[in-house]
Amino acid sequence: MASTASSLPIADAVEALGIARRAARSQTGRREVERFPSRAAVERVVALLAAALYPRRLGGMRGRVEDEDGFVAAKLLAAASDLEHEVVAELRYWEEERPGVRFEPDHASTVVRLLLASLGEVRRLIDGDIDAAFIGDPAAQSVDEILVAYPGVIAMLHHRLAHVLNELGLPIVARLISAIANTATGIDIHPGATIGEAFFIDHGTGVVIGETAIVGDRVRLYQHVTLGARTPPAVAGVGPRERHARHPVVGDDVVIYAGATILGRVVIGNGATIGGNVWLLDDVAAGAVVVQPAASSLSARHATIVRETLAETGR
Helix, strand or coil: CCCCCHHHHHHHHHHHHHHHHHHHHHCCCCCCCCCCCHHHHHHHCCCCCCHHCCCCCCCCCCCCHHHHHHHHHHHHHHHHHHHHHHHHHHHHHHHHHCCCCCCCCCEEEEEEEHHHHHHHHHHHHHHHHHHHHHCCCCCCCHHHHHHHHHHHHHHHHHHHHHHHHCCCCHHHHHHHHHHHHHHCCCCCCCCCCCEECCCCCCCCCCCCCCCCCECCCEEECCCEEEECCCCCCCCCCHHHHHCCCCCCCCCCCCEEECCCEEEEEEEEECCCCCCCCCCCCEECCCCEECCCCCCCCCCCCHHHHHHHHHHHHHC
């Protein structure tokens, strides 16, 4: 039997949550912010911008080519209005979070104008990512298929937008965009990461690219690649935000195969190839090939021992 409103412990839950909120505020000494950027609103903004970038493939436009500019203008106007509200929310948050920080009244509108001014370049970069995927994947039937269905390109569309906003000083809105992409694709790219032209993530699930990573042009990654940071040692008086340059630098024309883990500020030289499942903590010279030792076949006697051992442990 379905519960009725009167039978649910709503009042008790409200009271318990209030206690938890007040306890958290007393421990941190923080005040509650009036507004915070909305993930749902940011998701709508990204959808509107995607429609403006690709009116027919991502915007669902039907009709004459002559009508495209009007369609794009309408999407951009809606995106700009919605985005400015979220930018204002983030700016107010930082003003409350960091005493002494104050933004000019027109700061939010300036950020929106700068983002709009970048969209032509964003479109060019995404087109380059699509072309790289089409060249790199024999299974691709068309560039349009890649745009609408390839996780790597979907993640990069989000990243190209998030990176611009991150550079404009909006880390929360930018991070929300990267989180939306991660939910949709399983690819986690920090908006601070600098990624060059013609970037292709094949398959993509499990790829992680950290905040200070720098990736060159024409780089290809496969699934479950990590460009990450090492666990930092305890350094007195130095917090994680002061430890910059924590992630790898990947040169041009590098290929990194599935499952490779590259940690710390190592440099992968131009044209290098990193094999699957490699654990890498050191620099790699240009043109080098780094692989794990080859897998070996067991003799019949040793194979029997392994099978019997696995059977005994139920594996």
